[in-house]
């Protein structure tokens with residue numbers, strides 16, 4: 001009898017050690033804060049479902065604030081973080097949006113221990129790790145890689161209208177009047193942030209990758225003729241866009257292309273996820289894509305990530321969530337639905353559609369630069385001021401020099417390049 005008790009004791013200890021982490025009961029709640037609401041929600045919902053299958057005792061609160069690029073969510077997040085009411089975890093872009101905002105303010109927990117336990121230093125690209133790190137630690141877990149400089153179109157419509165995909169802006173200006181003559185908007189655009197998104201692709205085509213990067217180190221002045229030229233070009237392009245752009249979401253701008261009202265749209269590849277997952281279109285057949293004009297061979301990247309804010313109410317359940325976010329399986333569930341690719345080098349590409357597979361190839365071979373609108377190269381302070389001052393100034397005056405001067409002032413205030 002005594003012997004049986006001893007055996008049972010040993011067995012219990014062994015079981016505790018050998019049971020997969022999934023069975024070690026996490027419980028309580030987990031609040032995941034993001035802007036992946038409504039028709040851009042399916043990928044996150046699938047990832048949450050996967051988490052719930054691993055940790056069935058945790059009650060997940062999928063807290064979303066709708067609005068593309070997080071324009072509304074980020075404001076709510078700021079109020080909560082500064083008010084001492086952080087969510088357990090929140091969506092944040094790799095790069096300066098994370099480092100120059102929340103890490104700088106000492107609001108995040110260092111996740112070095114998790115990266116070591118999960119072996120993530122070996123399965124993530126070095127440059128991505130750099131975007132998540134400082135000398136003091138590593139601050140979030142990337143769930144994907146998105147591409148920002150993509151031009152979308154419907155092949156059948158282009159054929160009908162007798163135009164082909166422009167590879168340069170000069171080619172675009174050649175075909176744009178032809179499209180207008182047929183009652184088609186050459187390029188659809190959405191609200192303020194979508195114009196910044198367009199500008200970054202346009203600026204990349206004018207400046208090239210080296211000078212684009214030089215803007216963020218302060219080596220290229222915002223008032224230089226090259227930068228003024230980016231606003232001149234944007235001004236010309238805006239002549240060929242929908243006049244109601246300021247009131248459209250990015251999905252509505254994509255819909256204009258899908259519905260045959262517009263020929264092209266430049267958006268990040270969540271538009272690909274929206275068209276395939278939400279609208280049920282087949283990439284390569286029902287819709288096509290190309291690098292935005294003048295950016296062939298360059299991949300403007302961004303990555304969504306989740307971190308662990310200091311004071312998160314449900315720390316253990318959050319760490320379990322971060323393990324799921326960083327896992328191979330989690331990423332290969334999330335990304336095929338999202339239009340992005342896995343951040344991991346060991347992703348199973350057979351689970352991705354033609355779009356995802358083509359992006360994965362470009363990610364390996366292209367020159368990589370960081371997005372402004374999606375948090376890689378500049379912090380929240382700069383981004384806010386860029387949207388409310390610089391872009392609004394451009395949209396009101398359409399004056400390239402005035403806009404460049406405004407950008408210069410905002411960069412100085414935000415300490416860009418100092």
Ligand code: GAL
Pocket residue numbers: 035036040067068069070146250268270302303304373374
């Ligand atoms: C980006 C984000 C993408 C997508 C997009 C549109 O900032 O990284 O995942 O959500 O906004 O809302």
